[in-house]
Amino acid sequence: MANRSTQKHTMTKRKMFLRMITSSLLRRRSRMIIALFSIGIGATILAGLVTIYIDVPRQMGAQFRSYGANVLILPKDGQTLTTKALNESLSSVPPEEIVGSAPYRYVRLDMMTRQQSFTAAGTDFNQIIRTSPYFSVEGSYPASIREILVGKEIAETIGLKTGSSIELTYQPPIREETDEDAAASGDFLSGSAEGFNGALVYVTAAIDDQAKITSIAIDATTQTPQYGGQVMENEDFEAQFIGKSVPLTLGEDVDALTGATITSTAVVTALNQARRTSVPTQPRSVTYTVTGILTTGGEEEGYVFMSLDDMIAITGENKIDVAELSISASADKLSSYVEQIEENSPVAKARLVKRVARSEAAVLSKLQALVFLVTAVVLLLTMICVSTTMMAVVSERRREIGLRKALGASDESIRAEFMGEALFLGLLGGIMGAILGFAFAQVVSVNVFGSSISFQPLLLPAAILVSMAVAAASCLLPIKRAIAIDPALVLKGE
Amino acid sequence: MSLLELKSVSKIYGDLKALDNVSLHVDEGEWVAIMGPSGSGKSTMMNIIGCMDKPTKGEVLLDGVDISKESSRHLTDIRRDKIGLIFQQFHMVPHLTAVENIMVSQYYHSLPDEEEALEALGRVGLRDRARHLPSQLSGGEQQRVCVARALINHPELILADEPTGNLDEANENIVLDLFAQLHKEGTTLIVVTHDQEVAAAAQRTIVLEHGRVAREVINEDFGKTL
Incomplete structure (x- = not known):
């Protein structure tokens, strides 16, 4: 004890100030806990809503994507x-x-x-x-x-x-010979040949005026997908045919696809045997x-x-x-x-798709407006609640305030002490709000939007600042009351 | 040399004259008791001397300064610097410990100094109770803390309002012994009381009745019994 005392021998005013306001909050728990809770809950809802507010466009964007392209x-x-x-x-x-x-x-x-x-x-x-x-x-x-x-x-x-x-x-659509489009786009080669196990492979190729192949479509769906069926997916294989004319020779004009020799042969055979028609293919x-x-x-x-x-x-x-x-x-x-x-x-x-894009923007702005409105209402309610509590605190502490004034506290001291208590409350409430608010937003996000959100690091200082501001604003009227208290009341034998 | 002088002081509330043309003076180092029944103007006088109220008429000189015309802001400064207050209801800040309650007074006056506050508690025999909250102290102990608090800034005047009104006899004697010690050290004491015994401990008793000084009694036995 003695050591501690000498250490604290030169205590600054600020230290004593902090000691007074913290012990007021820590030792007079019941009333202050109510004030702390109102700020804390207010801050929680605010932090939660703001988190959702910031996250809503992303959340809703993903949500809207489920309504289609x-x-x-x-x-x-x-x-x-x-x-x-x-x-x-x-x-x-x-x-x-x-x-x-x-x-x-x-x-x-x-x-x-x-x-x-x-x-x-x-x-x-x-x-x-x-x-x-x-x-x-x-x-x-x-x-x-x-x-x-x-x-x-x-x-x-x-x-x-x-x-x-x-x-x-x-x-296939019937093209009339006189159709200009048909003439421009040229004729087709359409044929089939037996591939693996005797199953048919169909080939359709478009040709230009010089009978050169301009595009090719192979139907090898009857073939084993991982072997012969590969000819349908291999663009390099198909590319070999472009610009060439029938008849083609496998190994010279066109290389067989590895692992699909029989099917490759069938494709070439089908082309060589193909009928030249003005329609792409026979009914299939x-x-x-x-x-x-x-x-x-x-x-x-x-x-x-x-x-x-x-x-x-x-x-x-x-x-x-x-x-x-x-x-x-x-x-x-x-x-x-x-x-x-x-x-x-x-x-x-x-x-x-204007209908979707427009309604998305409209719903989004309405939702944000709603969150904004709720935030404002919560802010107001928090202020009323804190203000009422602080008012009760002031009347509860009338004598103490009177005593302080009798002991020589100036109006500024009283104001500073109450403001200090309010800001301290705001600080605690803000920290509480940021943490609980994030949890709240997370729960809402998971339950409503089905996805989690990441913690915004700015949320903590923002929540603390806002709740300190709310606490300070809520205390203005109670402080006015406190300052009006007559120090002489401590003298009357009440 | 007089520390406090009231010159034709009146305090009028509507039709009621709480103080009616009162004049008195208290010398430096004097121990004065103010007595009187309820409604005699004791409280009003106490408020005026304690710089918590202003008279309607008349002059109040404290340490040569007329405090009857000062602004309430100035009165706060004067009260803080010159007067130590002791109340009937003790009045401690409930959420601060004994030593912290004394430090509050230092805080408003100049700088808090825990060592000095502990010494003051030692003077009233409560050093070992320094870390107790008021709720953990008896009434007598609380009043002793309040005496220590009143002393801490070395005021020129200690103003006590029914200091023993809520105490049993044993504690009353302890407080009166403390006053006697302070008096020996040269502190000026004004004690408002309706208790004959408490008044009898002082050097001089001023009796108020209906807002006027009814009589003054000099205690011939002062210093002999205590």
């Missing part, structure tokens, strides 16, 4: 859009902002046995899951070739179930297995969905009609991406 990519007039061109056009958009990009190729396919025809869409199921999360599939998405997804409407009309088989036929029928029934609540229920590879196989054409893009970005950024895509890509043009 917000950008469409279409071929420019007279151009053909391919998967490759689509991916090139997307280089203008930062990859982390692309939620998904689903290509679509629509054709009519006939079901000869029932004399019905349906719209079939060739797409990429991995992307559909991202761009159209509202798709609900009973069964599973197709995972391999000749597997399809059937819309609920079709499934009900025809009585299809998961695992059912269905034969669909593609009727393929039997598919249904892996799932699709429910969307929209027109998609009347469609058949297959992989883009299956689509190329049955139509003999590698092209995309439209691609749906889901991009997580603000309305302004979206518009600039759309412009960039148009500028950079020779074949693709982009369109904003």
